[in-house]
Amino acid sequence: MIALIQRVSSAQVRIAGEPVATIGAGILGLIGVARGDDAVAGERLAERLLSYRVFPDAEGRMNLSLRETGGALLLVPQFTLAADTHKGTRAGFSTAASPEEARRLFGHLLERARESYPHVSAGVFGADMQVSLTNEGPVTFWLETASTGA
Numbered sequence: 001m002i003a004l005i006q007r008v009s010s011a012q013v014r015i016a017g018e019p020v021a022t023i024g025a026g027i028l029g030l031i032g033v034a035r036g037d038d039a040v041a042g043e044r045l046a047e048r049l050l051s052y053r054v055f056p057d058a059e060g061r062m063n064l065s066l067r068e069t070g071g072a073l074l075l076v077p078q079f080t081l082a083a084d085t086h087k088g089t090r091a092g093f094s095t096a097a098s099p100e101e102a103r104r105l106f107g108h109l110l111e112r113a114r115e116s117y118p119h120v121s122a123g124v125f126g127a128d129m130q131v132s133l134t135n136e137g138p139v140t141f142w143l144e145t146a147s148t149g150a
Helices: 039-051 099-116
Strands: 002-015 018-023 026-032 062-064 072-077 120-122 129-144
Touching: 002 039, 002 072, 018 072, 018 120, 026 039, 026 129, 039 072, 039 099, 039 129, 072 099, 099 120
Parallel strands: 026 072, 072 120
Antiparallel strands: 002 018, 002 026, 002 129
């Protein structure tokens, strides 16, 4: 599974002009599910999202995690992150999980994150969403967890 994470002071997901998820300070995670990903990869990604150190400590170093700061997590499904962009000028999607599998695994990731942390919001799988954010820093990281092959 893939997460493009951004440290934000705020982020929001809207569908048809209506807000469906809004957070203040925290992490916005755009989530892609690749072919072959499994539940274990989702569990590892949930843990990394909550414990990845992207927030500054008293000395200004990125030493604090979302758990340590008490910030919010906003997860947004984004299948284009799993695209094959290695050649040509148009992305291919043969590397992305099927919509049914991606929906299931995104749901599993969301469930695990919510079981582990109280401040989790999410976009809507398969919806035409408008995502807005204020990236702090800017700080952006690409996190990836491999499937176990099971």
